[in-house]
Amino acid sequence: MKQLGLFDESNRLEDLSNLGDPLEKLNGAVDWELFEPVLNRVFKRERRGSGGRPPYPYLLMFKILILQRLFNISDDQTEYQIKDRMTFMRFLGLGISDRVPDAKTIWLFREHLTKAGVIKELFDLYERHLTQKGLITRSGSIIDASFVDAPRQRNTPEENRQIKEGQIPEEWRTPDNMNKLRQKDVDARWAKKGHETHYGYKNEPKVDVETKLITDYTVMSANVHDRAGFVDLIDPEKDRIVYGDSAYAGMEISEKVRNKAKKKKRGVKLEIIEQGYRGKPLTQRQRASNKRLSKVRCRIEHVFGFMTNSMGGMTLRTIGIDRAKFNIGLTNLIYNMCRCGFLCRPAPATG
Secondary structure, three states, rough: OOOOOHHHHHHHHHHHHHHHHHHHHHHOOOOOOHHHHHHHHOOOOOOOOOOOOOOHHHHHHHHHHHHHOOOOOOOHHHHHHHHOOOOOOOOHHHOOOOHHHHHHHHOOOOOOHHHOOOOOHHHHHHHHHHHHOOOOOOOEEOOOEEEOOOOOOOHHHHHHHHHHHHOOOHHHHHHHHHHHHHOOOOEEEEEEEEEEEEEEEEEEEEEEOOOOEOOOOEEEEEEEEEOOHHHHHHOOOOOEEEEEEEHHOOOHHHHHHHHHHHHOOOOHHHHHOOOEEEOOOOOOOHHHHHHHHHHOOHHHHHHHHHHHHHOOOOOOOOOOOHHHHHHHHHHHHHHHHHHHHOOOOOOOOOO
């Protein structure tokens, strides 16, 4: 192999920039220092004296998790791709001679963040930053839910019955089956929508109408109805108009929202798509209203489309609702980062 020249690496990176490296654009669009105080607090340790290999920078490890979820790759593949791809190394600020965290180190860092339960705090931190930049307009919000599939379990009907009742099968708790219990997800649930069957969880985000940025979200098991998190996502101090599909229709929803708004002394207008029933079809006025609302509500489908197509799918590799909350929260955070990069892109030059 030809020996590398002094400027070969920089020349290759320059070529990648000219071709339009999306990671370089993302790196420049995000103020990464925002996350350092939270990460430093989570991983703060008492000094035990000199010696030992120093830990990797926490912001570096966090950016590795960003890369991993953005491309939906495993821990082993993440380690390999960082070593193999120059764009990954540049995104992380690593040179060809720098050490790269191995798969186990990546796993441990993610587990530590998951147990600390700070992903919502990191998301809210970035959401406030976007608000301060004027990117979140608060002119209206859209709420909808989408399935996030988890690894499917192969349980017996009796085991599934006990899990649904909130119990753990007795035989799973025996000393001989402790490893089996670690591989069982007792939080995920089955759900069916139309002709599709899903197993896992739901991501229910609230999206700004104008910019399609996620301003809040909730995570729940797949069998929980979309209505469960709807009222909790509404903030009368920030929301004026909230759009939703027919899953959120019903007098009880409207009443809960009105009561919540009354306590804050601020009104919230619900724009919910209406649904016809047997013997009670939609009127012409209702159909016209639905058509108008659908043009607004469909914007949240663009968010789910980006996660499905550009982020490798809305799926999980993990077990348990705590890990699901971390991964779904990270997905929503990364989407906002990518969307911010798009919204803040420089205007094309005019001749």
